[in-house]
Amino acid sequence: MKKSWLVLMLALILVIITACGNSGSSKGNSEGEKGSDAKQDTVVVWTYPVHGKYEDDLKQLLADFKQKHPNINVETEVLSWAEGPEKFTLALNAGNPPDLYFHSVDGSYVDTGLVLPLDKYLTPEIKDDYLPGTLELGQIKGTQYGLPLYQFQWAWGGNKRILEEAGIDWQKIQKEGWTWSEFEAAASKLMKKLPDGSTQYPLVTDGTSLDFIEMLTRNNNMPDVLNEAGEFQWNDGRILDTLTFIQDLLKKGYMPAETAALAPAKRTEMFYAGQAAIISKAIPYYDVMIQNRNKDIDSGTVQGEKIDFVLLPVPHNDNAPAQTTMGGEGYVAFKQKKDKGEEHAKNTFLVMEALSGAQAGNSANELVLPFVRKSQADLFAGKGLGNKVNIEAAETMAKNISKPVVLNLDINDAAKMKQFKEQVVKPNMQALYSGEKTPQEIADDFIQKGKQILGK
Known part of the structure; x- marks a missing residue:
C-alpha cells in the first residue's frame, strides 16, 4: 500500500515538473518572439x-x-x-x-x-x-x-553684374515681373561678344528637361498639358505662341544654337563663366550655392569670377497673368x-x-x-x-x-499626361531646339498625339 502510494506520488511529481518545464519553455519562446520580432x-x-x-x-x-x-x-x-x-x-x-x-x-x-x-x-x-x-x-x-x-x-536667375552693365532694372523686375516682349527687349541689350571671342547669351537652358517649356506655358494661361478638370490645354494657339516665342529666342541668338545638346551641368557652367546673363531654371537655393562658391573663390579652392545672384520671375505672355511654378x-x-x-x-x-x-x-x-x-x-x-x-x-x-x-487629376489622366510628356513633348522640344521641326509641326503633333494618348 505504501509502495503504491509512493509510486503514485513520484509519478505526480514527474508530471508537475514536466508541465512546468513545458510551460516555462513556451513562455520563453513567446517572450523571445515578442522582443525580437513584434517589438523591433x-x-x-x-x-x-x-x-x-x-x-x-x-x-x-x-x-x-x-x-x-x-x-x-x-x-x-x-x-x-x-x-x-x-x-x-x-x-x-x-x-x-x-x-x-x-x-x-x-x-x-x-x-x-x-x-x-x-x-x-x-x-x-x-x-x-x-x-x-x-x-x-x-x-x-x-x-x-x-x-x-x-x-x-521655380524661377530664373540672373548675374547682377551683367544685368546692370546692360542697364536692366532687375529690382523692378523682381517687384513687378516682366512680359515676353519686355524680356526680348532686355535680351537685345544682354547679347554681346566677350574678349575671348565667345558669345555672352542673354539666356541659357538645358535641352534635356521639360522645366523650361512648362514654366513658359504656365505663363501663357496653361496650367499644364491638362487642367484640373482633365481638359487638354496644349492643343490651340497658346501652345503655338509659346513654341514660336522659344524659336524666336533661338533665331535671334538669345539662346545657344547648341541648346538641344546642353546638359544641366553645362548650362550651370556657362552661367558661372559669365557666358549667360540669365539661367533657367533657377531655384532660390542658387543664392546659397553661389555664396558658397564665392567663398571658395576667395579661399583659392575654386577658380572663376564671383557672382552676385539675382532671383528673377519667369516672364509671362503679354496677354496672360504671371504664374510661379x-x-x-x-x-x-x-x-x-x-x-x-x-x-x-x-x-x-x-x-x-x-x-x-x-x-x-x-x-x-x-x-x-x-x-x-x-x-x-x-x-x-x-x-x-x-x-x-x-x-x-x-x-x-x-x-x-x-x-x-496632378494633385487634382484623375489617376488615369495623371498617368496619361506623364506618358504624353515623356513620349511626345521631350522629343519635340529636342526637335525645336535643333531646328528639325517648326512650332506649327510640333503643335500639330501635340494635337494628333493628344487624341491618341490622352483621348482628348
Whole structure:
C-alpha cells in the first residue's frame, strides 16, 4: 500500500515538473518572439541630398527619433539625383518600394495601389501645425499620401553684374515681373561678344528637361498639358505662341544654337563663366550655392569670377497673368506587395513625421524656400540664409502660385499626361531646339498625339 502510494506520488511529481518545464519553455519562446520580432521593426527610407548639409540633418533627426522609439530601426539610403528616380521606379514596379521615398506625390504612384494613405494617422495637432494650403500639397484628389518638407519654387536667375552693365532694372523686375516682349527687349541689350571671342547669351537652358517649356506655358494661361478638370490645354494657339516665342529666342541668338545638346551641368557652367546673363531654371537655393562658391573663390579652392545672384520671375505672355511654378516636396509612404501589416504602417508614419517636423524645417531654411509648418517657421525665424532682396523676390513670386495640376487629376489622366510628356513633348522640344521641326509641326503633333494618348 505504501509502495503504491509512493509510486503514485513520484509519478505526480514527474508530471508537475514536466508541465512546468513545458510551460516555462513556451513562455520563453513567446517572450523571445515578442522582443525580437513584434517589438523591433525596420523602416526603410530612400532619399536624396536635398541640400548640402542634409545628410547631417538626417543623422540628427534619426538619432533623436531613436531615443523616443528604440523599437524602430531606420535604414536610409541617399540616392543620386541622376540615377535615383530609375532605381525607385524599378523597385516600385517590382512591388518592393522603400517605406518612405523623397518626392512630391504623384498620381502614377497611387495607381500602383502601393501608396499608403495617411489620413487616419494625421492627428489634429499635426494638421494644425501646417500653414494654410501646404498640407494639401501632399494630397491627390483630397487623400493624403505625403507630408511636404518645403514648398519648391521655380524661377530664373540672373548675374547682377551683367544685368546692370546692360542697364536692366532687375529690382523692378523682381517687384513687378516682366512680359515676353519686355524680356526680348532686355535680351537685345544682354547679347554681346566677350574678349575671348565667345558669345555672352542673354539666356541659357538645358535641352534635356521639360522645366523650361512648362514654366513658359504656365505663363501663357496653361496650367499644364491638362487642367484640373482633365481638359487638354496644349492643343490651340497658346501652345503655338509659346513654341514660336522659344524659336524666336533661338533665331535671334538669345539662346545657344547648341541648346538641344546642353546638359544641366553645362548650362550651370556657362552661367558661372559669365557666358549667360540669365539661367533657367533657377531655384532660390542658387543664392546659397553661389555664396558658397564665392567663398571658395576667395579661399583659392575654386577658380572663376564671383557672382552676385539675382532671383528673377519667369516672364509671362503679354496677354496672360504671371504664374510661379510651386508645389510640395517631402516624403511619400509606401507599402509592399507582401504587406507588413498595420503596426509597420504606423511606424512608417512615425518616421515620416520625424523627418517632416520642426527641426526638419532646416531644409526649407537652407534652400531659401517657404516653410510648410508653423513650428518650422518659428524655429528658424530670423535665420534665413539667402540675400534679403532674393528672399523678398521669392515671397513676391509666391503670391502668383500655380500649384501642380496632378494633385487634382484623375489617376488615369495623371498617368496619361506623364506618358504624353515623356513620349511626345521631350522629343519635340529636342526637335525645336535643333531646328528639325517648326512650332506649327510640333503643335500639330501635340494635337494628333493628344487624341491618341490622352483621348482628348
